[in-house]
Amino acid sequence: MTLQIEHVAFDFIDDVKRLRDPSAILDRLRITSASLGYPYFILTGLPLPNQRLEPFVMLNAWPEAWYERYTAEEHFHHDRVGQAAMRTTEPYRWSDLAIGAEDRSALRVMDEAQSCGLVDGFIVPMFSSDSWQQACAFATDRPAQSSDRELAALHVMSVFAAGAARAAFQPLRDLPELTTRERECLHWAAAGKSAWETSQILGIGLETVRTYRRTLRTKLDVATMAQAVAEGCRLGIIAS
Amino acid sequence: MLDVHVVCATNRHLYESALDDYFRWRYRCYTLEKGWFPPNELGLETDQFDTDDAFHLLGYHEGSLVAGTRLVPCHRPNLLSEVFPTLASRGLPGARHQADWTRMFVVPASRRRGHQGVAGAMVAAVMEYCLDEGISAIGGVQETYWLPRWADFGWDVEVLGLPQTIAGTSCVAAMFRCAPEALEGVRAATGIEGTQIRRRGPVLRFVDTDPAPASQPRRIDQHPVPEAFL
Structure with missing residues (x-):
């Protein structure tokens, strides 16, 4: 099983490096992340407090209803899960964050996620050392049972998917x-x-x-x- | 733009106080700041790979040491092969023309966000050195969060295994292909335009057996000695 997840990850990386069409990158990642228990994800830059999320979104495979709600309400700025991506280099799960009862707006975001069917998630922060930070936020509608190895595979695959997406939107030679x-x-x-x-x-x-x-x-x-x-x-x- | 001096077994006598500085900065950054190693009385950070096989690159800006890093040929014992081989499930790089790249630091006063600072210049110097020396690939153990940086430079990155958490941080073994496009890419991203590598005194070639003759005879460059040595 260990060997298999590694093959999945390395094959993915080899494939995604060759892709330059954002929807092809999205499809390729979605097939794999779904097989690992996370059928939804969004790859996006992280907006400053006075900015909306939408201009920064690169690959969107979130449930449509959730994306509409999340952006219409500008949830990112109250979303404890999203905000944590700006304070850590390490990937984390929703369950790794404790949201206190007093943090009403953060709790509301979690409630709304659940009402859209999402019960858990895994976030990979990415710092590329220029002023624009990104994150890939995976989400699932089933209780997540991924092993550490599977999450490590998702981690590294999302980094390469993000690299391919950045190259697709902004080729270096331009x-x-x-x-x-x-x-x-x-x-x-x-x-x-x-x-x-x-x-x-x-x-x-x-x-x-x-x-x-x-x-x-x-x-x-x-x-x-x-x-x-x-x-x-x-x-x-x-x-x- | 930095002056990045190559220090190895054969010219290290010219850099005695510089190396002392360098190992003290490694102590400050790796033992004290990152807490990777237990403190010691000497205030120097050295390990079993700081041998005659190691090549140290010391980065100077206006006479002060601001950055450093270490390269070890992959056919010699190195951090990845001896301490973290399980990170390389796809196989260890073991060729004499590959380099294990470790202990990169930038002194705290010179750190800044963005690619235009000392860190970016140092990475450009490393890739320049690799192309000079005919190194085909460079890399090793690194924190996984560094991976997006290489993509910014347009580098071709090969991971050798899945990331694993080591002392609370996700780490991965990865190698970068050395090629003219990689140097162009890092120079374009960091704004470095000229050569930064300086070789003083008798300097070993990194790749220790080379059936093909060097395209140019090696010169001993005369460069002003940074104040830190005097």
Whole structure:
């Protein structure tokens, strides 16, 4: 049995590495996760407190009714299970978290999950060291009886599925190539410096900085420096 | 951009105080911070793999040691083969042109989020070194949460077994294929544009038998000695 779960995982990884179509990646993961007792999952970036979840969702295999409810109510911000993904590197199950009776909004999220048929889940946090963190949240409508090995297999498979999904949505070769100076100007813009302040810091002319900033905006396909900073963060060019 | 010095058995006499610094930082990061090893009186962290077979890469920024890491050829005893072989159910890498990569650290003052800092530069230096030396694959035991990072660089990752929890953290054995695209990918993600590897004094080649002659004769590079050595 041990040997079999390893074969399942390694075959999955070999297959998913070759996939570039998000729905193919989703289908391939769903077949395997279902066989391990988790037929539902969502692979998503994690929104900041003032953001909605939907723009960050990469692969959605949650029950439709649950996804509609979860996003309409913006549950992520009260969901103890989801929030925990931002505070740990290690995968965890719903049952690993204790939700106190006083945490009414977190309890409501769990109740609503159950009313949509979901009884347990397994969450894999993923930090890719740029400003965008992701998680793959598996869920099930039957009591989960997965062994540690099966969860380890789900863990590693979800990481490779996420890698394939990220490549599918944002191929590396489409990352804009910035020169060192352009990157420096972007860094100082992110620190709130004006073009003049940047020219002083870097010891170059003001018009030169303005030219770099213009080229930056063109390469990042944005209209303002504020948008350039946001795009730079999103692409992992600068730290947030 | 860092100056990453290669330190091995044959040039280590030129780096005595640098190595002391390096093993002290390993102590601070691995014994004190991570709590992987029991404290000792010397304040140095060394293990049974810090032998003549090991290659240490010491990363300097403006004269200060800011990062370090260790490579051991896979046909020699290494952390994965001797301590965690059960992580490699698919088989241990055992070739002289593969490297077991361990003990990477960045000094706390130089740590930052994102790929643009010292950690990213150090990883770029490691891949540069691997391509220089004809290393075909590099890797070993690591925390599973590192895996997405390699995908960001466009690296080709092969896991050698399922993750296992070791001292409370999920760990996995994985190897990364060394190829020009891997160096381009990490350089693009980290903003490193030039060579960072420095070789001072008589430096061993990582792959100790090489039937094909080197494409260029080895030079002994003259690089300014970082202040930390003086």
